[in-house]
Amino acid sequence: MTKIEIKDLHVNIGEKEILKGFNLTVNGGEVHALMGPNGTGKSTLAYALMGHPRYEVIKGDVLLDGESIMEMSVDERARRGLFLAFQYPVAIPGVTLANFLRSALNAKAKALNPEDKGISLVNFRRLLRSKMDLLKMDYAFGARYLNDGFSGGEKKRAEVLQMAMLEPRIAILDETDSGLDIDALRIVADGVHQLQSDTLGVILITHYQRMLEYMQPQFVHIMYGGAIVESGGAELALKLEEQGYDWIRDKYPDTRKTG
Ligand code: ADP
Ligand code: MG
Numbered sequence: 313m314t315k316i317e318i319k320d321l322h323v324n325i326g327e328k329e330i331l332k333g334f335n336l337t338v339n340g341g342e343v344h345a346l347m348g349p350n351g352t353g354k355s356t357l358a359y360a361l362m363g364h365p366r367y368e369v370i371k372g373d374v375l376l377d378g379e380s381i382m383e384m385s386v387d388e389r390a391r392r393g394l395f396l397a398f399q400y401p402v403a404i405p406g407v408t409l410a411n412f413l414r415s416a417l418n419a420k421a422k423a424l425n426p427e428d429k430g431i432s433l434v435n436f437r438r439l440l441r442s443k444m445d446l447l448k449m450d451y452a453f454g455a456r457y458l459n460d461g462f463s464g465g466e467k468k469r470a471e472v473l474q475m476a477m478l479e480p481r482i483a484i485l486d487e488t489d490s491g492l493d494i495d496a497l498r499i500v501a502d503g504v505h506q507l508q509s510d511t512l513g514v515i516l517i518t519h520y521q522r523m524l525e526y527m528q529p530q531f532v533h534i535m536y537g538g539a540i541v542e543s544g545g546a547e548l549a550l551k552l553e554e555q556g557y558d559w560i561r562d563k564y565p566d567t568r569k570t571g
Contacts, residue, residue: 314340314377314393314481314511321372323353323360329370330356332538338482338513345524345549346517348535349557354517357535358486362396363389376482391423393481397471397488403459409470410440410454413477420478443476447503464491472503479507484515494522501526521553536560537567 316338323331330353338344348354360367361374363386374381381389404412418430431439444451447469459467468488475483488500501523504514516527524532524546532549534542536557541564542548551559 314513315375316394316482316513317373317375318357318361319373319375321357321360321374322370323356324368324370325356325366330367330538331360334372334535334539336515336533336540338515340481340513341508341510342531343508343514343516343527343529344531344533345527345529346515346533346535346540347519347549347552349560352535353538354535355486356538358396358484358515358517361389361484362386362394387419387423390478391420393479395475395478395480395483397468397475397483397485401459401467401471403457403462405457405460407458408455409458409473410436412458413440413454413474416474417477439477443473446476446506447473448499449473465493465496468492468496468500469503472500472507476503476507479512481511482513482515483507484517486517487519488516490519497522498526521549524549534560536564539567541567 318334318336321331321334346354376392414436421428440454449469532544533540
């Protein structure tokens with residue numbers, strides 16, 4: 313069973329404290345939506361979990377299956393099954409999506425077993441195509457340079473494809489829905505849905521009610537001022553949809569907005 317425990321996490325960017333005591337536990341099989349106004353630290357959480365060097369953890373701990381990941385490199389965290397779908401994926405001209413995925417798969421296999429010779433081209437193609445079918449992607453997509461000239465929807469689909477290929481244990485989707493039209497949104501949501509299993513826990517950072525409708529998270533959390541201030545179910549997201557964040561600002565007047 314997968315479990316990530318984020319305990320009293322405090323994270324600085326430079327001198328500025330962005331996360332101020334963030335707590336969350338996610339088990340395999342669960343989808344947690346993380347909502348909150350812009351600038352409240354949602355992306356900071358995602359980067360800090362992955363171990364981005366700019367985000368300095370000054371207090372707290374993160375346990376993956378009971379083991380602290382705080383001293384692990386980004387690579388090591390990825391090998392352990394942490395996956396971050398970026399809000400703004402970067403382009404890598406010259407590297408095709410298929411080659412990128414094959415390298416990533418082989419790196420992961422080699423880390424688990426240094427003797428591993430890597431996946432054969434035939435088996436890789438078969439795997440890639442089965443995952444592309446799942447996401448209703450054109451096979452020709454694999455031959456394109458990673459994110460180079462991809463539309464917003466294509467970038468997001470490429471991220472979910474990566475996730476499908478790498479089979480992470482904890483996936484953090486940082487506004488993977490932004491910039492998607494309804495059809496693309498549904499494909500991304502369906503794709504993530506189909507990857508869901510007892511061994512995959514999802515942290516879904518989103519603003520969109522429609523994404524929540526498709527993804528059906530069992531837990532909804534509102535983040536404000538660098539920490540979670542409210543937790544509940546789908547009703548919490550509906551309340552935000554109807555009332556925005558004013559009631560949160562009124563209810564937590566002492567929580568200074570970060571920045
Ligand atoms: P969210 O994803 O919730 O919109 P972020 O985590 O991106 O929020 O940002 C939280 C705060 O950190 C904001 O005040 C933002 O201005 C600040 N911040 C984010 N990235 C940087 C950076 N690279 N350097 C300095 N401040 C940053
Ligand atoms: Mg963000």
